Amino acid sequence: MNPLSPCLAWAEKLALRYEDLTLEERTALDAHVQSCQACRRAQADYQHLDARLRALPPPAVKPLPRLSPILVSAEREERSTRKPQPSRAPSPARRQRTSSFVRIIEKTLPATLVASLILALAVLFGARYVFTSLAHPLGTTLLSYTGQHDIVDAVDWSPDDRYVVSASWDRTVQIWDAKTKTRRLTYTGHSDIVDAVAWSPDGKYIASGSWDHTVQIWNAQTGQLLITYKQHHDVVSTVAWSPDGKYIASGSWDHTVQIWNAQTGQRVVTYGNDKKQPSNEFINAVAWSPDSRFIAIADRDSKVNIVDATTGLILRTYRGHTDVVNTVSWSPDGRYIASGGRDKTVQVWNAATGKTVQTYKGHSFDVSDVSWSPDGKYIASSSWDHTVQLWNVQTDQTLYTYKGHNENVEAVVWSHDGRYIASGGWDRTTQIWEAAI
Structure with a gap:
């Protein structure tokens, strides 16, 4: 294990806000971080991030879409070419279009997941770097x-x-x-x-x-x-x-x-x-x-x-x-x-x-x-x-x-x-x- 990584057993509690823990959990966590330098550093990073998030103004932009624009546009294209059909087995052309859409998902979904994972890692473990530009001016x-x-x-x-x-x-x-x-x-x-x-x-x-x-x-x-x-x-x-x-x-x-x-x-x-x-x-x-x-x-x-x-x-x-x-x-x-x-x-x-x-x-x-x-x-x-x-x-x-x-x-x-x-x-x-x- 990386000596600077928090203990696996305490990772979940470190990520929670202090007020979300029970009294017993708080006492146990307080005792643990006194003896574990890695968890103490991780806790400090979480607290720094939390303070920065609390200080941010309400969001002025809409949330990011759940799916990438490529997926959305491909799905729309598939729907636009779809014609009403009586209930029967899918035609070869329909199977081909569906198969094409599935292939697009298979190609783009991993990239979407990777992008989400990178963002999560940046927030959790790169808080000090990511939020440097959001720090309050000296004396605030x-x-x-x-x-x-x-x-x-x-x-x-x-x-x-x-x-x-x-x-x-x-x-x-x-x-x-x-x-x-x-x-x-x-x-x-x-x-x-x-x-x-x-x-x-x-x-x-x-x-x-x-x-x-x-x-x-x-x-x-x-x-x-x-x-x-x-x-x-x-x-x-x-x-x-x-x-x-x-x-x-x-x-x-x-x-x-x-x-x-x-x-x-x-x-x-x-x-x-x-x-x-x-x-x-x-x-x-x-x-x-x-x-x-x-x-x-x-x-x-x-x-x-x-x-x-x-x-x-x-x-x-x-x-x-x-x-x-x-x-x-x-x-x-x-x-x-x-x-x-x-x-x-x-x-x-x-x-x-x-x-x-x-x-x-x-x-x-x-x-x-x-x-x-x-x-x-x-x-x-x-x-x-x-x-x-x-x-x-x-x-x-x-x-x-x-x-x-x-x-x-x-x-x-x-x-x-x-x-x-x-x-x-x-x-x-x-x-x-x-x-x-």
Whole structure:
């Protein structure tokens, strides 16, 4: 079997829309695609095709005829030469005409079937190529989710890009379909504002952080609470899963970043309590390196620290910003870090040397969040200037300014396949828009 072909046993269910499957089938399919790369790719192609078909306007042309024009014309010719005859055995001439028509069918029907098969294959397996010309222009708003009733402070994609999770000041975390915006689950376990959320790498769990001083881990399918982490003594402002899914780093206004086991809730390392390297500032953001060895920490004294994830000790400090740093993100290849803040800039710098390689100055107000494209070529940065800006990391050239929000934008995250961006903000919406560059 071609290693890129979907498993035969799952081919039918992959081709169906998710809403056409039973709950049991959905659960089984979700579990299977997590472990099968070929089926995961096939599923992504089907979803891409479905999204494109849903976006098409009603057809403006008539459907193609069922039979080829050759068949139709041959049949008409045969009928036009046919004369009424009494009921009797067919004449030799009639048998000859019928035989001629049958031969035409025998010659043309295979060609018709082949053409139909080619069209079907093009639709099923060449969706990305066939529909490239139908893609929405960069920045097109595909949907706006309005299920929450206060500021949307954090968003994240499921690993398969089928769902978005959004956390809000209305104290809820909501999971919804990224294509239809149908709400799948509302989590209400927190007693105060929820301002941090992250999906586990395997797609099974959500970690959410709140002003109630807790981080809660819960099942993304059922909403069942699994762990409540209570070691912080103030607002939990940021949470992040390690790329290997084993640990969570949570940052707080209690001036600490705590690294703990995602399965047991047991604390492993605390940054900020060491007498030799104390932290005296609120923690705003944390980001793991792709190899899970290091953590970048942004706080309110305008610096970013890189710490060892096993010891909590500071290895490097970046001081390029002139004001509070709100956000930090590691590049997919682990070589660079992007940080943004109140000085209205996004700065890209070498994670190994701390040397600044790019400073983006396109925003007119605080930068609230940053997200790298999966290929590491571009950055999306959100701001209190009500925009999200896409720009080239190498040249700092602005490629697009998204203006779909009418208030401060707090969160931005690129989908794992690089096609879409989700952004949320003070207008209480989470918007998904075209980001393929």
